[in-house]
Amino acid sequence: MPIQEKNYWGTTVASSTLAAAPEFPNSVDVAVIGAGYCGLSAARTLAKRGVSVAVLEAETFGWGASSRNGGMVLTGMKLPAPTLIRRYGIETVRKMYAASLETMDCVEQIVHEEKIECDFSRCGHLEVACKQAHFDSYEETAALTRREFHHELRIIPKSELRAEIGSDIYFGGMVDEASAGLNPARYVAGLAGAAQRAGARLFDHTRVTSVEPETRNGARKFRVVTPKGALTAREVILASGAYTTEATPALRKKIIPIGSYIIATEILPADLARELSPRNRMIYDSKHFLYYYRLTPDNRMLFGGRAAFFPETENTVRQSAEILRRGMVDVYSQLLDTKVEFVWGGTLDFTLDVMPHAGKIDDMYFAAGFAGHGVAAATWFGAKLAGVICGEPNDIPFDGIKFPAAPFGLRSGNTWALPLAGAWYRILDFFT
DSSP states (O other): OOOBOSOTGGGGSOSOOOOOOOOOOSEEEEEEEOOSHHHHHHHHHHHHTTOOEEEEOSSSTTTTHHHHSOOEEOOSOSSOHHHHHHHHOHHHHHHHHHHHHHHHHHHHHHHHHTTOOSOOBOOOEEEEOSSHHHHHHHHHHHHHHHHHHOOOOEEEEGGGGGGTOSOSSSSEEEEETTOEEOOHHHHHHHHHHHHHHHTOEEESSOOOOEEEEEEETTEEEEEEEETTEEEEEEEEEEOOGGGOOTTSHHHHTTOEEEEEEEEEESOOOHHHHHHHOTTOOEEEESSSSOEEEEEOTTSOEEEEEOSOSSOOOHHHHHHHHHHHHHHHHHHOGGGTTOOEEEEEEEEEEEOTTSOOEEEEETTEEEEEOOTTOHHHHHHHHHHHHHHHHTTOOOOOTTBTSOOOOOOTTTSTTOOTTHHHHHHHHHHHHHHO
């Protein structure tokens, strides 16, 4: 079978069971721009509390990174804890880490409450060390995490690593049992259904072309314009992530869209699958320019990474297939003759400081910058922003931290410098 340039996860989802789109409203309490995890989670929470909400999606529901990622539901954050502590102080980082653990419970609760069949499993994640120095740092990381965040990480020496991964190229590993895996396309489809059942009105193929503040009867509102018409909203949530457009320029200039690419093999024999990943972990390596991989529920090896930093195009997807296949065989020589059946790409929303951010921008609520942790983080941020709109205290520890704009060559719409960023990460991987 030739490689299919399509999202494997998308082949596991039946045709949409959502009700037909309702008549486009003239006004709502809250307009949500973007129907990924963040936007749909916010809409679900708002609708359950009796708030009228419309979700406006430029493509189909979950079309972006929400259906195209590796399905890894991970604890922690992109940056190491010592870096975060130096930047924000221990008290703030304790709250951030606690929030990262809370995101896991948030996803699990939604899956169970809404009966979403998405193969959710608390299988844990394994980080593998590409250098001895990386492994040497794990003990300090585990001790700090236990002492400051009251969370356990387990160190796996090289001599015991075969119990976790069928590869001998790494110097050891570190396991977090709290992480999980799921089918991201089924999860986001289930989230859309849950939001709609709660009363949210969902509109796909409804690109927002402009958002303008206006005053009506002395009250501040927003006029949200789409090809289907314009509506007035008391509040707006920007949940467009890496696909943020010129309709909301203040947020767009802070987002760095980075391509991430994935291959999926043919279905593997059960004994080979067990050899490659004996505990069925979510696995990623310790490099800046990292690989991440896992078994799918039907025993394919799914292998992803930043094969090209540019957002996905036909060319970058095709080029990535062979790059990732070579990487996969470097890790797992057992897969040398295994066929790759799927390759696809997606775009992640990074920020210059590699941190998630939330709060208000141009008086609109937003959350962005999930940097590969979006399955859990975006779901949680959406629910938290909805809570704030409903009058709950704002206890989001990422709200209020400095949010730097991206340099011109890296921000959305001006990504000519992304290959330079990729080269920089490769240099870091060589020297660190």
